[in-house]
Amino acid sequence: MLVSARVERAIEAAERDPHNAYVTILADRARERARGLDALPENARGPLHGAIATVKDNLALAGARMTCGSKHLERYVAPYTATAVARLEAAGAVVIAKTNLDEFGCGSSGENSAFGATRNPRDPARVPGGSSSGAAASVASGDAEIALGSDTGGSIRAPAAFCGLAALKPSRGLVSRFGLADMAMSLESPAPLAASVRDVARLLAAIAGPDPRDAVTLHARVDDYVAAVDRATPEGLRVGVVREFMDGLAPDVERACRAAIGKLAEAGARVDEVSVPSVEHALATYYLVCYGEFASALQKLDGFRYGTPGDGSTAEEAATVARASFGPEVKRRILLGTFVTSREERARWFDAAEASRARLAAEFARALDGRDALVGATMPFTAFRLGERVADPLQLYASDVLTVSANLAGVPAGTVPLATRGLPIGLQALGARGADATVLATMRAVEALAGVRS
Amino acid sequence: MSATTFDRATLAHVARLARLPLSADEEARFSREIGEILAAFETLPAQARASEAPMASALRPDEPAPSMSAERDAIVAAFPRRDGDRAKVPRGL
Numbered sequence: 001m002l003v004s005a006r007v008e009r010a011i012e013a014a015e016r017d018p019h020n021a022y023v024t025i026l027a028d029r030a031r032e033r034a035r036g037l038d039a040l041p042e043n044a045r046g047p048l049h050g051a052i053a054t055v056k057d058n059l060a061l062a063g064a065r066m067t068c069g070s071k072h073l074e075r076y077v078a079p080y081t082a083t084a085v086a087r088l089e090a091a092g093a094v095v096i097a098k099t100n101l102d103e104f105g106c107g108s109s110g111e112n113s114a115f116g117a118t119r120n121p122r123d124p125a126r127v128p129g130g131s132s133s134g135a136a137a138s139v140a141s142g143d144a145e146i147a148l149g150s151d152t153g154g155s156i157r158a159p160a161a162f163c164g165l166a167a168l169k170p171s172r173g174l175v176s177r178f179g180l181a182d183m184a185m186s187l188e189s190p191a192p193l194a195a196s197v198r199d200v201a202r203l204l205a206a207i208a209g210p211d212p213r214d215a216v217t218l219h220a221r222v223d224d225y226v227a228a229v230d231r232a233t234p235e236g237l238r239v240g241v242v243r244e245f246m247d248g249l250a251p252d253v254e255r256a257c258r259a260a261i262g263k264l265a266e267a268g269a270r271v272d273e274v275s276v277p278s279v280e281h282a283l284a285t286y287y288l289v290c291y292g293e294f295a296s297a298l299q300k301l302d303g304f305r306y307g308t309p310g311d312g313s314t315a316e317e318a319a320t321v322a323r324a325s326f327g328p329e330v331k332r333r334i335l336l337g338t339f340v341t342s343r344e345e346r347a348r349w350f351d352a353a354e355a356s357r358a359r360l361a362a363e364f365a366r367a368l369d370g371r372d373a374l375v376g377a378t379m380p381f382t383a384f385r386l387g388e389r390v391a392d393p394l395q396l397y398a399s400d401v402l403t404v405s406a407n408l409a410g411v412p413a414g415t416v417p418l419a420t421r422g423l424p425i426g427l428q429a430l431g432a433r434g435a436d437a438t439v440l441a442t443m444r445a446v447e448a449l450a451g452v453r454s
Numbered sequence: 455m456s457a458t459t460f461d462r463a464t465l466a467h468v469a470r471l472a473r474l475p476l477s478a479d480e481e482a483r484f485s486r487e488i489g490e491i492l493a494a495f496e497t498l499p500a501q502a503r504a505s506e507a508p509m510a511s512a513l514r515p516d517e518p519a520p521s522m523s524a525e526r527d528a529i530v531a532a533f534p535r536r537d538g539d540r541a542k543v544p545r546g547l
Contacts, residue, residue, distance in 0.1 A: 062528065079528030212514045284495035295472065302473070304543045309534035315546050320473045322534075328483075331474055335465070336488060338472040352498045393487055394494055 003050035003094065007034040010052045010096050013143040019119040019128070021137035022097040023057045024065045030096045037092060046092030048146070048206055053093040054138040056101055056149040059085050059190060060179035068181050069101040069113040069131075072325040073307045082179025083214070084190040084207040088148055091206035096144065099134025104298070105150065105183035106329045107131050108158055108399040111390055114327055119386070122163055122424055126383040129159035129399075131183075135193050136163040146203045147193045152183045153286050154378075154403025156191035157415040161426030162383035164417040164452055166200045166443065167193040169403075171433045172410035174220050175204075176211035184293035187286075187407040196453050197416060197444045201225035204436065221434040228437035232444035235268035238371045239442065244279035245376020245402050245428065256418045256425040257377045260450035264375075267449055274367045274374065278360040279405055285360065286404035287397060288340055288353035295337025298330070332393060361409040368411075368432045373442040377402055378415040378426035402428065412436040416443040417452040424452075460489035 011027045037050055055061060058068045060078035067073045089095065102112035110118040110133025118133035120126040121140040128137050132149030136159030139147050149156045151169035160167035168191060175190045182188040192203035205225045210217045241261055246254065265271040278285075303310035303322025310322030326334070340349035367374055380401060389395045406413030411433050415426035427446055431439040447453060465485045469476050476484065522529065535542040 062525070077528075077532060079532055080522070080525040212519070215514060218514055281498055284498050287491075288495060288498070303534060304541050305533060307534060312544055315544050316473065318544050320475050323473055324475045326474070328480070331476070331480070332484060332487065332491075334472050334474060335468050335484060336491065339460075339464075339468045339488070342468070342471070349492075349495075349498075356498050394491060397491075 003037045004031065004034040006050065006052060007031060007094050007096065010143055013141070014097050014138070019121050019124065019137040019141060020116050021100055021118055021134040021141065021143070023067050023069070023100050023115050023134070024098040026064055026095060026097055029064070030094050033089070033094045037094065046090065048088070048202060049092035051093040051146055052144045053088060053095050054097050054099045054135060054144045054147045055085055055088070055095050056132050056135050056147070057098040058101060058105060058150060058181040059148060060181070061085050061095065061098070064098060066098065066181070067115070069103040069115060070326065070330070071114040071308070072301060072322070074114070076307050080179060082190070083176035083211045084148060085179065087207045088203070093146065093206070097138065099132070099138055099147065099149070101133060102131035103327045103330050104181065104294070105131040105152055105155055105188070106294070106333055108154065108396055109133075109384070109389065110159065111386065112327060112329045117386055120163055120383050123383065126385055126423070127162065129162035129379070129383065131155040132159050132191070132193065136160055136165055139165055139193060139195060145194065146199055148203070148207070149191050149193055150180060150182070150188055151191040151407065152188040153290065153407050154400045156193055157378050157403050157413065157426065157428065158399060160193050161378040161415045161417070162424060164424030165193055165195055166197045166414065166416050166447070167191060168200050168204060168412060168414040168436065168440065169406055170204060170208065171412045171436050173216040174208050174222070174412070174436060176214040176217050178211055178213035182297065184290040185297065186293060187290060197440060197447045198226065198229050200414070201229045201440050204440070223437035225437050225440055228441045229444045232441035232448070234264050234445040234449065237264070237269040237373070237442060237445060239264060239269050239271045240274035240367055240371045240374045241271060242279070242367070242374050242376040243273055243275045244277070248380060249377050250381040252420070252422060253377050253379070253381060253425050256420050257427050260418050260427050260446055261375060263449040264446060269445070274371070276360070276363045276367050276405070278356065278363050281356050282360060282405045282408060283397060283401050285353045285356040286400065286408055288349050289357060289408070291333050291337035292341040292350045293337070295334045295341065298334055329393065357408045360405060364405065364409040364411060364430070365432070372431065372438050374430045375442070376428055378428040382423035382425060406430050412439045414439050414443045416446045418450050419452050460485055460492060
């Protein structure tokens with residue numbers, strides 16, 4: 001079928017948007033792109049030729065509105081294109097829409113967007129997970145085949161797990177952050193999401209690699225991710241089950257994860273248990289680092305360069321007025337970040353978190369010594385009901401307990417949807433920094449044995 | 455200070471530093487919530503500055519290349535208030 005026809009169908013579906021997955025639909029732009037792709041000779045087609053894609057609305061696309069899920073940027077138009085988005089399009093994908101997210105990525109449920117909560121296509125009374133809520137909803141609903149989101153502490157893995165999809169948080173420095181309005185620059189990466197592990201690998205292959213505009217990527221190790229998935233086998237795979245990632249799980253999550261791990265062992269993987277004790281401190285460590293970096297990053301939103309202008313007789317006053325448009329979780333994180341990085345408090349909070357982060361990274365490196373991958377649950381429970389956890393920020397933060405460690409350690413971590421009778425459940429796989437291909441191969445081995453798409 | 459005494463005065467001070475205007479409701483809510491959050495996160499083992507953090511420099515070749523010049527006009531056009539091609543801001547003091 002012609003790309004144009006498929007794009008037309010996708011736009012119609014996106015415009016109905018029953019799950020509030022989209023902030024901006026790029027109908028005319030997508031149609032024009034599709035016509036251009038249909039005119040290409042077969043030998044000029046890219047590896048993602050005609051793939052229907054969505055892009056999280058914290059990644060820039062020149063000429064398109066970019067809100068970051070915030071009222072503050074309701075009318076902001078991106079002046080340039082993020083490297084990851086440019087590469088996605090260069091590979092032949094068609095971006096049909098910018099997807100909804102928790103404001104600036106501040107949320108784990110998809111309920112903190114200024115443009116309204118996103119619903120989980122698997123059960124619209126429940127949250128899709130966040131902050132890449134619209135990314136997951138766009139693929140789970142069948143509107144799009146691949147979605148580009150981002151992950152700071154679980155922002156691609158949580159929604160993938162809650163919506164029954166596969167996703168990867170790449171190694172730190174594998175995918176350029178240029179054009180990503182990141183929440184916490186040392187933790188976040190653009191991140192691929194799709195229904196199958198193979199499509200996650202295809203998307204990663206398109207966006208990975210050095211970019212002179214993001215120095216952390218300059219020495220990125222790039223592998224053939226699709227080939228790694230295609231030749232994946234559980235035989236001989238050395239897998240450590242992280243004890244702390246199997247603690248305190250909801251019974252259905254624990255049962256599904258243990259069954260999947262059991263199948264890996266039966267199929268020839270060498271499975272043992274390993275402890276990463278600092279995981280106990282991961283949540284506190286993550287949030288303290290995140291608050292500090294976020295408060296710093298958002299200082300640029302002063303009403304003079306982007307977004308909502310402020311009124312006042314001095315610059316200080318005008319900036320304060322402009323910043324009134326932030327939502328409650330954004331304000332909470334800015335206040336906490338300003339506090340924990342203040343001269344008087346920094347040693348006790350922010351510096352202690354940085355030290356804890358280094359210990360955690362060292363423990364993960366030791367746990368991965370002699371093992372290909374570590375596994376455990378992605379989320380401690382299945383998708384909860386909309387509104388169930390909004391009243392207490394600590395309750396919501398608790399959803400991230402199993403995902404934040406990978407960001408702190410800078411290692412790749414993916415989630416693969418398990419075959420369940422009830423709500424979707426994801427198994428998480430982590431590897432050494434740079435071993436994204438091994439993590440994808442582990443995910444594929446699980447998918448083949450115990451996944452939704454075997 | 456102890457985390458549980460994240461009082462209104464501290465909140466007001468931090469809000470001013472962060473240039474965030476807070477309503478009376480927000481003040482009540484945030485001072486309680488932030489106290490609770492800090493109390494929950496106070497569990498980190500005390501330690502001086504991180505010394506184990508791996509540090510590495512990555513430098514790209516120092517060659518002249520087009521920077522953001524192509525996007526300059528779009529960046530300027532996005533300024534909330536403008537005077538020609540300059541961002542318009544109130545006086546600093």
